[in-house]
Amino acid sequence: MTEATLTADISIIKSQVEAEIIKYQSEIYLCQAKIHALDVFGNSDTVQNWLVEKNPALDGFTPSELLDSPAGLNRVIDLVNAIKHGIYM
Numbered sequence: 001m002t003e004a005t006l007t008a009d010i011s012i013i014k015s016q017v018e019a020e021i022i023k024y025q026s027e028i029y030l031c032q033a034k035i036h037a038l039d040v041f042g043n044s045d046t047v048q049n050w051l052v053e054k055n056p057a058l059d060g061f062t063p064s065e066l067l068d069s070p071a072g073l074n075r076v077i078d079l080v081n082a083i084k085h086g087i088y089m
Contacts, residue, residue, distance in 0.1 A: 022068070029067040036080045037063075055079070057088055 030051075037047040051064040057079050058066060066072030082088035
Protein backbone atom coordinates (compact mmCIF):
# COMPACT_ATOMS: atom_id res chain seq x y z
CA MET A 1 0.00 0.00 0.00
CA THR A 2 1.44 3.36 -0.98
CA GLU A 3 1.44 6.42 1.22
CA ALA A 4 -1.00 8.14 -1.15
CA THR A 5 -3.41 5.20 -0.93
CA LEU A 6 -3.11 5.11 2.84
CA THR A 7 -3.77 8.87 3.04
CA ALA A 8 -6.82 8.51 0.79
CA ASP A 9 -8.15 5.61 2.89
CA ILE A 10 -7.67 7.58 6.09
CA SER A 11 -9.48 10.53 4.57
CA ILE A 12 -12.44 8.33 3.59
CA ILE A 13 -12.62 6.73 7.03
CA LYS A 14 -12.39 10.14 8.70
CA SER A 15 -15.28 11.43 6.58
CA GLN A 16 -17.38 8.38 7.45
CA VAL A 17 -16.71 8.78 11.16
CA GLU A 18 -17.53 12.49 11.03
CA ALA A 19 -20.82 11.71 9.25
CA GLU A 20 -21.71 9.19 11.97
CA ILE A 21 -20.88 11.68 14.71
CA ILE A 22 -23.12 14.31 13.08
CA LYS A 23 -25.94 11.78 12.76
CA TYR A 24 -25.74 10.79 16.40
CA GLN A 25 -25.33 14.37 17.58
CA SER A 26 -28.51 15.32 15.71
CA GLU A 27 -30.32 12.44 17.39
CA ILE A 28 -29.10 13.67 20.78
CA TYR A 29 -30.32 17.19 19.98
CA LEU A 30 -33.71 15.79 18.98
CA CYS A 31 -33.97 13.87 22.25
CA GLN A 32 -33.02 16.96 24.26
CA ALA A 33 -35.65 19.04 22.45
CA LYS A 34 -38.28 16.35 23.03
CA ILE A 35 -37.52 16.24 26.75
CA HIS A 36 -37.92 20.00 27.09
CA ALA A 37 -41.04 20.08 24.92
CA LEU A 38 -42.63 17.17 26.76
CA ASP A 39 -42.35 19.15 29.98
CA VAL A 40 -44.38 21.94 28.33
CA PHE A 41 -46.81 20.11 26.04
CA GLY A 42 -47.50 17.14 28.27
CA ASN A 43 -47.65 14.28 25.77
CA SER A 44 -45.48 12.82 23.08
CA ASP A 45 -48.05 13.12 20.26
CA THR A 46 -48.32 16.87 20.78
CA VAL A 47 -44.53 17.15 20.95
CA GLN A 48 -44.10 15.16 17.76
CA ASN A 49 -46.64 17.37 15.94
CA TRP A 50 -45.02 20.56 17.25
CA LEU A 51 -41.57 19.43 16.11
CA VAL A 52 -42.70 19.15 12.47
CA GLU A 53 -44.87 22.27 12.21
CA LYS A 54 -43.37 25.41 10.70
CA ASN A 55 -43.01 28.04 13.38
CA PRO A 56 -42.87 31.81 12.80
CA ALA A 57 -40.70 32.23 15.90
CA LEU A 58 -38.12 30.03 14.17
CA ASP A 59 -38.20 32.06 10.95
CA GLY A 60 -40.66 29.61 9.41
CA PHE A 61 -38.54 26.54 10.05
CA THR A 62 -39.86 23.55 11.93
CA PRO A 63 -38.15 22.88 15.26
CA SER A 64 -36.82 19.57 13.93
CA GLU A 65 -35.15 21.33 10.98
CA LEU A 66 -32.96 23.28 13.40
CA LEU A 67 -31.78 20.31 15.42
CA ASP A 68 -28.58 19.75 13.49
CA SER A 69 -26.45 22.22 15.45
CA PRO A 70 -25.99 23.47 19.01
CA ALA A 71 -27.26 26.90 17.94
CA GLY A 72 -30.41 25.38 16.47
CA LEU A 73 -31.00 23.32 19.61
CA ASN A 74 -30.63 26.46 21.71
CA ARG A 75 -33.21 28.29 19.56
CA VAL A 76 -35.69 25.44 19.96
CA ILE A 77 -35.14 25.18 23.72
CA ASP A 78 -35.43 28.97 24.08
CA LEU A 79 -38.77 28.82 22.26
CA VAL A 80 -39.99 25.97 24.46
CA ASN A 81 -39.02 27.97 27.54
CA ALA A 82 -40.80 31.05 26.18
CA ILE A 83 -43.94 28.97 25.64
CA LYS A 84 -43.60 27.47 29.13
CA HIS A 85 -43.44 30.93 30.70
CA GLY A 86 -46.23 32.39 28.56
CA ILE A 87 -43.92 34.71 26.64
CA TYR A 88 -44.75 33.13 23.28
CA MET A 89 -47.90 31.27 22.37
